[in-house]
Amino acid sequence: MSTVRTVLVIGGGSAGNAMTILLRRAGMAVDLVEAKEDWNATAGSGITVQGNALRVLHELGVWEQVRASGFPFDSFGVTAQDGTVLQVVEDIRTGGDELPATVGMQRPQLQQILIDAVRASGARVRLGTRAEILSQDAHGVDVRLSDGTTGRYDLVIAADGMGSATRAGIGIEDRPVPTGMAIWRVAAPRPQGLDRTDLTYGGSAFIAGYCPTSEHTLYAYVVEANRDRSSLHPSSYADEMRRLLKGYGGHWPEILPHIDDPSKVNYTWFDRMLVEGSWHRGRVVLIGDAAHCCPPTLAQGAAISLEDALVLAELLTAADVWDGALLQAFHDRRIHRVRAVVEASVQIGQWQLDGAGGADVPGLMSRTLGTLRDLP
Template identity: 75%
Template sequence: MSTPRRVLVIGGGAAGNAATILLRRAGIDVDLVEAKDDWNATAGSGITLQGNALRVLRELGVWEEVKAAGFPFGSVGITAPDGTVLHVQRDLRTGGDDLPATVGMQRPRLQQILIDAVRAAGATVRLGTTATILDQDATGVTVRLSDGREHRYDLVIAADGLGSATRAQIGIADKPEPTGMAIWRVAAPRPAGVQHTDLAYGGPAFIAGYCPTSDTTLYAYVVEKNRDRASIPPESYAEEMVRLASAYGGAWPEITATITDPAKVNYTWFDRLLVEGAWHRGRVVLVGDAAHCCPPTMAQGAALSLEDSWVLAQMLIASDTWDDELLQAYYERRIARVRPVVEGSVQIGRWQLDGVRDADVPGLMARTMTMLRELP
C-alpha cells in the first residue's frame, strides 16, 4: 500500500470487531466507535457458530480461545415434542474438515474474546460514542463524533447493526421487515445429557430447541408467531417462556426449572433485510446486519457478518485504490453468497407459518450448507 490509510469502524459487534482486527494487522490505522458504554460485553444468551464462522475466527487469531470457551459438536437431533429422538443428523463441516461442524458459545464470552483481540491489535476505541457522516468526496469522509470532534477518514465501515443509523445517513432506504415469527431465548445450566443441539417441531411453538454453550451451560429457545410486544410486560418474560416450553419433554423439564428471572429472558421478533444494488455510497460501506439479516433458522447470522468483514478486509488490504469499483466488487462477491441464506432462512419460517408439511427443509439446508463450505 503506497500511502497510510485511516479507517473508521462504526459498531463494535462481531462484524466491526473482525474488520478492526484484520485491518490493524495489516498496519492500517483504525478508529472503532461503539454506542454502548459496555461494548455489549454482557448482552445475549448464546450463539451457534457453524464452521464457516469458525474459519473466520481462526483468521482473526482467536480460534483456540473460542474452542476452549465453547462447546464443539457435530450433529443435530430432531425430537418429538415429548422428547423422543426421531433422528440425529451429522452436520456438514462448512469451515473445512479441520474445524468442528459447530461450536455453541455464551455470546458474552465470544464478545469478550473479540474485544480483547481488538485491544491487542492497537485500534483506537471510543465507547459510548456515535458518528455522523458530514460529507465525503473522492478522497475520504468527514465525520463528527458525538463528543463534538470532527475527523477525516479514507473509509468508513458501517457495522452498526440491524437498525443502522449510518445506512440511513448515506441514503440507503432499506429497512428490516418482520417475518411473522418471534423467539424466546434464555441461558441456563446444561443438563449432562445435552451433547448437541436438539430441535423439537410441533407442540405449542414452531420450534423448541437448545444448544450447549460450554461444559456447564446452554442456551434454550422457543419460536412462535410474533405477538405485539406491548402485550407482553417484561416482568412476565420468564413465565411466558416457561408456559411455552413446559409442553416439551426430554431435557426441557430440567431447563424450564431454571427459568425464573424475567430479566434473563430475551424476546425478539425475526426480521429480514437484504440491501440490493450496492452496500456502499461513496467511501462508506456496510457490513453485517447493517446490510443483511435473516431469521436464525440456519444459524448463519454471525457467520455471514464475520465473512463480510473478512472479505472486505482482504480486498482493501490487497488494493492501493479504494474506489467505487472496489466496493461494488465487494458487494457482488458477497450478494451471491448472502442472498440464498437470507431467502432460505425466510422460506423455512414461511413454510412453518403456512403449515406446509411436505416442505423440503432438509434439502434446502443441505444445498445451502454445501455452498457455504466453499471459501467466501
C-alpha cells in the same frame, strides 16, 4: 503506499470487531466507535457458531480461545414433543474438515474474546460514541462524533447493525421487515448428557430447541408467531417462556426450573433485510447486519457477517486504489452467497407459518449449508 490509510469502523459487534482486527493486522490506522458504553459485553444468552464462522475466527487468531470457551459438536437431533429422538443428522462442516461443524457459545464470551483481540490490535476505541457522516469526496469522508470531535478518514465501514443509522444517513432506504415470527431465549445450566443441539418442530410453538454453550451451560429457545409487544411486560417473560415449553419432554423438564428470572429472558422478533444494489455510497460501505439480516433458522447471521469482514479486508489490503469499483467488487462477491442464506432462512420460517407439513426443510438446509464450504 507510504501514507498509512485511515479507517473508521462504526459498530463493535462481531463484524465490526473482526474488521478492526484484520485491518490493524494490515498496518492501517483504525478507529472503532461503539454506541454502547459496555461494548455489548453482557448482551445475549447464547450463539450457535457454525464452521464458516469458525474459519473466520481462526483467521482472526482467536480460534483456540473460542474452542476453550465453547462446546464443539458435529450433529443435531430432531425430536418429538415428548423428547423421543426421531433423527440425528451429521452437520455439514462449513468451515472445512479441520474445524468442528458447530461450536455453541455464551454470546458474551465470544464478544469478550473479540474485544480483547481488538484491544490487543492497537486500534483506538471510543465507547458510548456515535458517528455522523458530514460529507465526503473522492479522497475521504468527514465525520462528526457524538463527543463533538471531527475527523477525516480514507474509508468508513458501517457495521452498526440492522438498525444502522449510517445506512439511513447515506441514503440507503432498505429497512428490516418483520417475518411474522419471534423467539424467546435464555441461558441455563446444561443437563448431563446434553451434548448437541436438539430441535422439536411443532407442539405449542413452531420450534423448541437448546444448544450447549460450555461444559456447564446451554441456551434454550422457543419460536412462535410474533406478538404485539405492548401485550407483553418484561416481568412476565420467564412465565411466558415456561408456559410455551411446558408440554415438551426430553431435557426440557430439567431446563424449565432454571427459567425463573425474567430479566435473563430475551424476546425478539425475527426480521429480514437484504440491501439491494450497492452496499456503499462513495467511501462509506455497509457490512454485516447493516447490509443484511435474516431469521436464525439456519444459524448463519453471525457467520455471514464475519465473512463480510474477511472478504472486505482481503480486498482492501490487496488494492492500491480504494474507489467505487473496489467496493462494488465487494458487493458482487458477497451478494449471491448472502442472498442464498437470507432467502433460505426466511423460507424455512415461512413454511412453518404456513403450516406446510410437506416442505423439504432438511433438503433446503443441506443445499444452502453445503455451498458454504467453499471459501467466501
